[in-house]
Amino acid sequence: xxxxxxxxxVLLREGLVLLLNSEGHEVVAVVxxxxxxxxxxxxxxxxxxxxxxxxxxxFRDEGLRAAIQARKALPGLPVLVLSQYVxxxxxxxxxxxxxxxxxxxLKDRVSRVDEFLDALGRVAGGGTALDPEVVSxxxxxxxxxxxxxxxxxxxxxxxxxxxxxxxxxxxxxVITERSVSKHIGAVFAKLGLPPTDSxxxxxxxxxxxLNS
Numbered sequence: 001x002x003x004x005x006x007x008x009x010v011l012l013r014e015g016l017v018l019l020l021n022s023e024g025h026e027v028v029a030v031v032x033x034x035x036x037x038x039x040x041x042x043x044x045x046x047x048x049x050x051x052x053x054x055x056x057x058x059f060r061d062e063g064l065r066a067a068i069q070a071r072k073a074l075p076g077l078p079v080l081v082l083s084q085y086v087x088x089x090x091x092x093x094x095x096x097x098x099x100x101x102x103x104x105x106l107k108d109r110v111s112r113v114d115e116f117l118d119a120l121g122r123v124a125g126g127g128t129a130l131d132p133e134v135v136s137x138x139x140x141x142x143x144x145x146x147x148x149x150x151x152x153x154x155x156x157x158x159x160x161x162x163x164x165x166x167x168x169x170x171x172x173x174v175i176t177e178r179s180v181s182k183h184i185g186a187v188f189a190k191l192g193l194p195p196t197d198s199x200x201x202x203x204x205x206x207x208x209x210l211n212s
């Protein structure tokens with residue numbers, strides 16, 4: 001996999017390069033400033049980008065803006081955004097353009113190598129990977145569309161938002177896959193999602209909640 005990294009913290013940046021190279025990936029560009037991100041993405045057209053939300057010179061949302069612009073110029077570009085803290089507005093804004101091939105992780109998650117690599121792989125494959133803390137805060141602060149969901153259905157939706165499949169959700173909640181399917185069907189119905197491709201509806205379930 002060809003990857004572009006945008007991170008101003010030298011230790012984290014070099015650690016990511018070493019980790020990804022050791023896993024057989026090719027880091028085609030490494031940048032540390034916001035204005036460098038979009039040109040690097042457009043030049044290299046990577047298989048995935050790993051971007052810090054806040055980059056010099058403003059340390060506000062330079063990485064996020066570059067990610068959004070890049071996905072407009074290169075539709076479907078897989079982007080995994082890293083953030084020091086849960087920044088609800090940034091997560092919602094990134095996902096508003098479509099959740100396929102999008103990830104939002106807290107930087108602490110990078111130290112859990114297996115989880116980070118799994119998230120990157122899901123995003124590169126067109127899936128979604130949201131940090132559990134991000135999902136938790138989004139679901140706490142935006143309750144309106146979820147009022148009709150049962151506590152178990154909220155749990156299932158939260159795990160769906162993390163990008164987990166039905167088997168993993170069943171294992172996590174210690175229930176059967178059949179029960180997971182029933183809960184997901186109930187979530188779709190209560191959120192008013194039309195009967196389309198189930199994989200697409202999983203994305204729509206998260207977006208319907210975020211955009212409420």
